[in-house]
Amino acid sequence: MAQPIEMPGNWRYFQFGNAASALGWLILLAGLGLWLGSGMYTVGPSQVGLVKRFGKFTRSTGPGFHYCLPRPIESVVIVDQRSVRTEEIGFRSRAGLPSTRYPTQEEEALMLTGDFNIIRLETIVQYDVTDAETFAFQLEDHRRIIREAAQAVIREKVALHKVDEALTEKREEIASQVQQELQELLKQYDTGLRIINVRLQEVTPPTKQVAAAFDDVNSAVQDKERLIFEAKRYTNEQLPRAEGMAQKILNEAEAYKQGRILTAQGDVARFAAVLDRYRLGEDVTQARLYIETMESILPHLNKIIVNQEAGGTLKLLNLDEFVRPNKGGAPKK
Known part of the structure; x- marks a missing residue:
């Protein structure tokens, strides 16, 4: 009879062991569910998802909700492909500060011109991603690549121009040349980036004393361009008016010419008709002409x-x- 007495204790031990085993299975299933659920991801409207399987790129996904096998089997790299990125050369913008108080990066901003003068040049480079796979897997630091490549191209183009040209009328031309050259350079590097715009934001001499003189020169050049523009506008306004008046005078002269020609032709025709009648009867014609002349003169005397x-x-x-x-x-x- 002893065994039946011990059975309740053994039974309690058996139930405790089953509960621990069930709890372990629940934890295992929950962890497995979390692991499988970690493969869900969302790609934004301007983004593209690059899926890697055991470190190798396999496919890309567009905007929306997607699923891939969880790590370490597959992983996803999200790349913002459509947004415009900006890189600042020669300065660093700060939130809450006006552009005139941005800290300057002297080692980036100072440039040597073709006539051996030094200028401070601040540039903004805007770009976006055209090849997301190359951008994500082949570039270690795309911002550094853009910054250093842009500095090299800017220094090359500035060195081809005089200081007056770089400060005044050649700024847009230099910016356009930098954009084209920088795009070609990034294409050679196979970066998957596209240059959208290059803007020379601030071009000034390195010292305040020289800057004041160059500001005067720049102001004079702008006044010159303004006066030239006003003169061209006046020319464009007056030239059509003068051409219209000239054409009007020519038309009136032509009409007067045609009128005189027709009048002369009529007089000649009338004289020829009178001459023919005169030849038929000279005395009669002379008398008729005399009488007609008197009829036209005498009533008014x-x-x-x-x-x-x-x-x-x-x-x-x-x-x-x-x-x-x-x-x-x-x-x-």
Whole structure:
């Protein structure tokens, strides 16, 4: 009868051992679930996901929710491919500070021009990622590559120009040349980066005394360009107006010319017709021309018609009274 008495104790021990085993399985299953769930990831709208399996790139995924096998089987590298990145050469911007108070990096900003003058040049380089795989797996420090490559190209281009050119009218040209040359250099390096814009933000002499003189020169150059622009604008306004007036005068002259030609041709034709009739009857034509001429002249003249046989009658007439217009306005006859 002793064994049945000991059974309750053994039974309690057996139940405790089963509970510990079940708890271990639950912990194991929870850990396995967490491990499998770690393969879920999200790619943003401007990003691309690069999936590696045992360290080797296998595929890329676009924006959205995705799943890959958990580490160490697969891993994901998220690359922001569409956002524009900015690298500052010669200065470092600080939040809350105006651009005039940004700390200057003298070793980056000081440049030597083609006429052996020193200038301080601050540049902004904007770029983005075109090849996410190359960018993520072949570049160790893309910012350092951009900064050093940009400095090399900027120094090369500045050395080809005089100090006046770099400070004034050649700034945009230098920036364009730097952008093209820097893009070619990054293409040779196979960086997977694209240069969007290069802007020379601040170009000044290294000392305040020299800076004031160069500011005066820069102001004079800007005034010159402004006056040239105003003169061109005035020319563009006046030239079409003058051309229009000239064309109007030419048109009027041409119309007057054609009118005179037609009038002369009509006179010639009329004279030729009269000449033909005159040749047919000279006496009659002379008389008709005389009569027509008198008809056109005499009605507008004050006149007194006296018979040739009147003799001395003209001496007895009061001519003032006869030539004075009557009430109807017509002269007396």
